[in-house]
Amino acid sequence: MPRLDGKVAIVTGAARGMGEVEARLFAEEGATVVLCDVSDGDGKRVAEDIVAHGGTAEYLHLNVTDEDNWREVIGCTVAGHGRLDILVNNAGISGYDEEDNLGTSTWDRLLEINAKGVFLGMKHAIGVMEQGDGGSIVNISSISGIVGQDFIHMGYNASKGAVRLMTKSAAVRWAEARIRVNSVHPGLMPPMAGGSASSETRDAMTANIPMKRTGRREEVAYAVLFLASDEASYITGAELVVDGGFTAQ
Ligand code: NAD
Numbered sequence: 001m002p003r004l005d006g007k008v009a010i011v012t013g014a015a016r017g018m019g020e021v022e023a024r025l026f027a028e029e030g031a032t033v034v035l036c037d038v039s040d041g042d043g044k045r046v047a048e049d050i051v052a053h054g055g056t057a058e059y060l061h062l063n064v065t066d067e068d069n070w071r072e073v074i075g076c077t078v079a080g081h082g083r084l085d086i087l088v089n090n091a092g093i094s095g096y097d098e099e100d101n102l103g104t105s106t107w108d109r110l111l112e113i114n115a116k117g118v119f120l121g122m123k124h125a126i127g128v129m130e131q132g133d134g135g136s137i138v139n140i141s142s143i144s145g146i147v148g149q150d151f152i153h154m155g156y157n158a159s160k161g162a163v164r165l166m167t168k169s170a171a172v173r174w175a176e177a178r179i180r181v182n183s184v185h186p187g188l189m190p191p192m193a194g195g196s197a198s199s200e201t202r203d204a205m206t207a208n209i210p211m212k213r214t215g216r217r218e219e220v221a222y223a224v225l226f227l228a229s230d231e232a233s234y235i236t237g238a239e240l241v242v243d244g245g246f247t248a249q
Contacts, residue, residue, distance in 0.1 A: 002030030003229045008081045010034045010073065012064055012121065013091030015043035016193060018140070018186070021217040022088055022224050023047075027055030029225060031086065034077050036062035064091045064117030070124045083132050086228045087125040089118040089163075090140045094192035095156025107155035114159030115166075122170050126179055134178025138227045139167045140220075141183045143243050151201050160185075164239060171237030180236040182227045187243025188214045210245030 009026050013019035014035035027033045027050045035050075037043040040061055047059035058080070062073045077084050092114045100106070118139050129135035144152065145160030164183050171181040188205050196202065206214060223242045226232055241247050 002028070003225060003231065004029040004031035004086070007031045007085040007228075008034070008077065008083050009086035009088065009228065010036060010077060010084065010121075010125070011088040011090060012036045012062060012117070014059075015039040015046060018189065018217045018220050019088070019090040020046050021221045022090060023057065024050060024055075025218070025221045025225055026086075026228070027053075027057050029229075032056040032081050033058075034073070034081075035059045036064075036073055037091065038063050062091075064089075064121060065112050067120050067124075070120050074124045074128055078128055084125060084128045085133070085135050087121055087135070087137045088140070088224055088228065089121045089137065090224075091117055092140065092159075092192075094194040094196065095144075095153035096151075096192070096195045096197050101153050103153070106153050107158075110153060110155035110159045111162070114156070115162040118163050119166060122166070122181070126170070126174055126177075129179050130174070130177050135180070136228050136232070137167075137170070137179065137181045138224050139163050139181070139183045140224075141167070141185050141239070143185050143187045143241065143247050145183070146185060146239075146241070146247050151197055167239070168237045175236055180227075180232065182232070182235060182237065183239045184220060184223050184227065185239055185241045185243065185247070186215060186220045187241070187246045189220065190214070190217065208246070208249075209243070210248065213244060215242060215244060 015037035050057040141163040167183040
């Protein structure tokens, strides 16, 4: 049986990158997937392609910083599909592309999208999951939520650290309501849309990864799939690193 048979899932930031791969994998595993992003053209194309390959998916515009937009998306999902079982809070922006690594407006943007966006998603999904059969929330943090780096904006580390701990907070608070909340911490992956560290920095970081290579998006998507599925039924408040051993050192 497919691993997400009968489940309804929302994936944010699903128009490209890891969110796209997670959405495609979820659909292959039998979920009805609601793909959300601010990049509407790409998001619609991915959803249409999933449907063309036999999956069940739709695209909805969602800016994760907009609380009314969250209400709308969760409302449409429940109205259209009857339930919400899984939320993957994947949307995020990178801390690499700013010339000013101490910019205050960059701090605000990083915290707004990467941290507040996850808080709003949990707040509104939990409201619906509590009324149903519970659910599973997977929040995408990073190795940058566990250790510091000297080459990115400290707001990125702060935002991903916030995701790590708000995950545990929600996990203990809603465990009895049968809502599991876990975080996934990718290591060095293909660059984000907003920019990446220089190739010299990426090479130096790769040399310091025990597996001596960057990660593949699928390798993160399978970790997210596991936590989202009922296979992880006794796992909540956990942090799953997918980093080739980087944080084990
Ligand atoms: P990406 O840049 O390829 O994709 C991010 C997606 O999020 C894009 O489609 C973008 O349009 C969307 N997005 C941005 N702001 C949004 C908003 N306000 N509302 C809704 N959608 C928005 O990034 P990725 O590499 O796939 O990263 C996905 C997640 O994984 C992010 O949270 C990122 O911080 C995290 N992560 C990435 C890496 C990496 O090296 N790529 C490593 C660790 C963690």
